[in-house]
Amino acid sequence: MLVSDIVRRNADFYCDRDAVVVPGERTISWSQLEERTNRFGRALLSLGLQKGDRVATYAPNCGEYIDFFFACAKTGIIGATTNIRLAHAELISYLNYIEPSAIIVHRDLEKQAFFIKDIPSVKHIIGIGAGHSYNLDFESMLKAEKTNDPGCKIDETDIFQLGATSGTTGVPKGALLTHKNAIAAILNWMLEIPTPSEGTNMQNIPMFFNPGGPSGLHPVLMKGGRSVIFPAFEPGNFLKSIPEYKATNSILVPTMIGMVLSHPDAEKYDLSSLKGIGSGGSPISREMLKRARKVFGDVFYPMFGMAETYSSGMTLRLEDQYTEGTQDQVRRLNSAGKPQMLMQARVVDNDGNNVTKDNESPGELLLKGDSVSSGYFRMPEETKTSRDGEWLKTGDIAVMDNDGYITIVDRKKDVIITGGINVFSRDIEEAVTSHPAVAQAAAIGIPHEKWGEAIHCVVTLEPGMDAKADELISYVSKRVAGYKKPGSIDIVDSLPIGGTGKILKRELREKYWGKKSYGEPV
Known part of the structure; x- marks a missing residue:
């Protein structure tokens, strides 16, 4: 299965059902999304871009991200979202590393985007939103193209996206993510978190990194649901919008959860429509999880993932979230849980041997599964050192208990x-x-x-x-x-x-x- 099959299939089965909602701006059905992604894919090809070329983004959350993701999936052009919070020097370094042929810039960031002149590979700048000054306009490009499929030959092993690592130790690396990686990650999320067939995803976290982009969006979209996209996270608006849109799913990092729990309206709204909230980015504390469950209900699923695994990896399942019970049961609230259904995990010592499962013996966490990236873009040495055969060396120090629950205790570099x-x-x-x-x-x-x-x-x-x-x-x-x-x-x-x-x-x-x-x- 290809990522592009998601929109094709849903356009056939759920043509008039909402796919994308941008409050105050637009609502796009599945049939319209199929046409928009066909048009934008054709528009990129009309610029002379070919399979394997990179297109970058420099934009806050917006509906055009969905067009971008699926258009790349249909053409073999590689999508590369960029973190808009990076300093200009960091952006220049990363973009010169991935060498995009084109970059999509939101009108609200045009003044900050002057650094693009220092990216020699960029031949085309595409503006999003009314009022930008670029020669190429996103919506105008769509209108100029036909609505039929671009007709490109795509294989599940083709690169679909460069997943930028978080850059906690320096400039991000681009993890090579294929259609196969993406579909496996989406299935992992769907198998771990309740995802209704007509669900609504509340898109609050940035779409320029993996949980905010395809891996977080697509589980709901894959089942014919819709995504409600907000330009930025505001805790009061998030709370108010849950009953308004009957939201079923979302992803929140612990910082955002803390902001919601501290908001005066935290217990004002009916949040009963929620079925599953993934929490990732950093560990959620036991106390915060207890408070979150009190406000939201039993809908939180702490998860561990990384760019190299398309944000899939491990989940602390609901049945394992004991706030009361034996010492071992309560202790598991600090863990990352167990490997997801389509993922395997080991914790090994410096000699590559499995550590004792005593929840005390530390080692490096290794992961293996279909969602694991094959390596880093143009970084053969880094790719080699990050692998132990088929296993990805995560760089995280962990312990494992006798029941297979894994607790991340540190990054190797943070010890x-x-x-x-x-x-x-x-x-x-x-x-x-x-x-x-x-x-x-x-x-x-x-x-x-x-x-x-x-x-x-x-x-x-x-x-x-x-x-x-x-x-x-x-x-x-x-x-x-x-x-x-x-x-x-x-x-x-x-x-x-x-x-x-x-x-x-x-x-x-x-x-x-x-x-x-x-x-x-x-």
């Missing part, structure tokens, strides 16, 4: 080595965030003359709450071993967050280590 002892930052972060005044926490290692690295925490507080650094250090010291106690804590207004919701620890480290001096590659 703090103090006095020769490995300390996992998540242990500290969980202890700090269990304090009622703390909203978010990031633990990092900073230079120390005696110990090599000392443990330092950077935290944000819940709105209206107050706490002092020494109070938090005292609180944490009662909850972790002495060698894990932070020596210092900074309280800040906000933490640097990447497009996938992950805290950018490299930016925090730079204050103490300088750029790249702590061993993280760009």
